[in-house]
Amino acid sequence: MVDMPRKNDEPDVSVIIGAYDAMPYLVRCLESVEAQTIGADRMEIIAVDDGSTDGTGAYLEEFAARSAISTRVVRQENSGGPSGPRNRGLGLARGRYVFFLDADDYFGEEALERMVAMGDRAGTDVVLGKIVGVNRGAAKSMWKETVERADLYSSNIKFTLSAQKLFRRDLLVRLGMSFDEKLKTGEDALFTMEAYLRGNGVSVVADYTCYYLVGREDRNQMTKKGGYARRFDSARALARLIADHVPAGPRRDALMVRPFVITLLPQFGPGLLKQSAEVRERKMALAAPLMEAYWTPGLAHRLKVDERLRLTCVAQGRLDLLLDVLAFLRAKKEPELVRRGAPLRLHLAYPHFGESSVLPDGTYEVTVTEWIGGRRIEPPQRTSRASTARRVVRKARRVLLRALRAPRAHRA
Structure with missing residues (x-):
């Protein structure tokens, strides 16, 4: 499928920038938009100043007055999160595609040209451009190769759900999509996963760095803010979305790895040992409905042993066992590798292994690649009776x- 050419003065891309107290990072951000090889006549910028107090709004208006790129600046009272400015910008966008650019970050020069070309060539509704971190980490596993159509269930694109993607605007308008302003964290994951699930395919541009994700020295970033309850809200919303669109079974389990491992599991890391008994109990209570609704053997089988073990303790309401496992992890101990059974099964002997009355041995079984003490451990190849x-x-x-x-x- 090749996209139809743009109509009249319709830009190819609307770059939507939500900005709150973004100086001086905003300067480089806007410079990177002006440097785009796609050309000023094929872009527009919609910048929403979300109640800044550091001169962000004034700088945006100054930029709009001198830039060759059609730029619209909206100034509003602070909304308390990134969703409001993004939705405001989306409502004003005219481009065939939209890109949500954070005011702290910046583009590679060929980013929009390459991503638009990919979307037009492949006919996909979402295009991922390679992201690298600057003064912060960034996910890497999804950038191994450029692909015109990535499989959502078998690839790692489900582990990059930030809003910094190229979205076909027709998809967003047709489905009435917007960012959930009630969520204070994880709203971009919900938006992006819905586009993955309901859109006409996802492309990946991995052979060029399209986006530089900047870690602010003042750490004034929304992704770093908010209490633990917000993380459970995010995990709950994402799991519900997946369940609404994917029937129970292996494909749903593959997607559920994302909310369980990336959003939920960090709440049950070694840091829990330092938290009060009240917080521990509250976290267990918040997790219980999620575990009851979506925790399955198929999902558990896709996890590393320590991940599965911790979440199994949560699912069973065994905070006591969980704390034993977390103490083991905090001490950086290495579990013994135990070989058992016919056919052969490998197990990692974390706390309470072999106590079948507590947790079954299958909880400790190696089912995906593990790294222990610098050694790579692969699960044995299973052979069915029929084979x-x-x-x-x-x-x-x-x-x-x-x-x-x-x-x-x-x-x-």
Whole structure:
């Protein structure tokens, strides 16, 4: 599918920038938009100043007055989060595509040209451009290769759900999509996952750095703010969205790894040992409905042992066992590798392993690649009874054929 050319003065891309106290980072951000090789005539900027107090709004208006790029500046009272400015900008956008650019961050020069070309060539509704971190970490596993259509269930694109993607605006308008302003964290994950699930495919541009994700020295970033309850709200919303659009089974389990491991699991890391008994109990209570609704053996099988073990303790309401496991992890101990069973199964002997009355051995089984003490540990290849029977039959057939081909004297 090749996209239709743009109409009249319709820009190819609307770059939507929500800005709150973004100086001096905003300067480089806007410079990177002006430097785009796609050209000023193919872009527009919609900048929403969300009640800044540091001169952000004035700088945006100054930029709009001198830039060759059509720029609209909106100034509003502070909304308390990134969703409001993004929704305001989306409502004003005219481009075939929209890109949500954070005011702290900046583009690679060819970013929009490459992403628009990919979207037009592949006919996809979402295009991911390679992201690298500046003074902060950034996910890497999804940038191994450029692909026109990535499989949501088998690829790692589900682990990059930030809003910094190229979205086809027709999809967003047709579905009435917007950022959930009630969520104070994880609102971008909800928005992006819905576009993944309901759109016409996702492309990945991995051979060029399109986006630089900047860690602010003052750490004044919304992603770093908010109490733990907000994380549970985010996990709950994302899990519900996935369940609403994907029937129970392996594909749902594959997607549920994202809210359980990235959003929920960090609430049950070694830091829990330093928190009060009241906070621990509250976290267990907040997690309980999620575990009851969405925790399945298929999901558990997709996790590393320590991840599965911690979440199993949460699912069973065993805070006591969880604290034992967290103490083991905090001490940076290495679990013993235990080989058992026929067919062979590998286990990592974290606390309470072998106490079948507490947790079954399967909780400790290696089912995905693990790294322990610098060693790579792979799960054994499982062989079904049917495949074993087929192998026996093939071997018997080979023996019989060799016997039939042997000289008659040898068979006498």
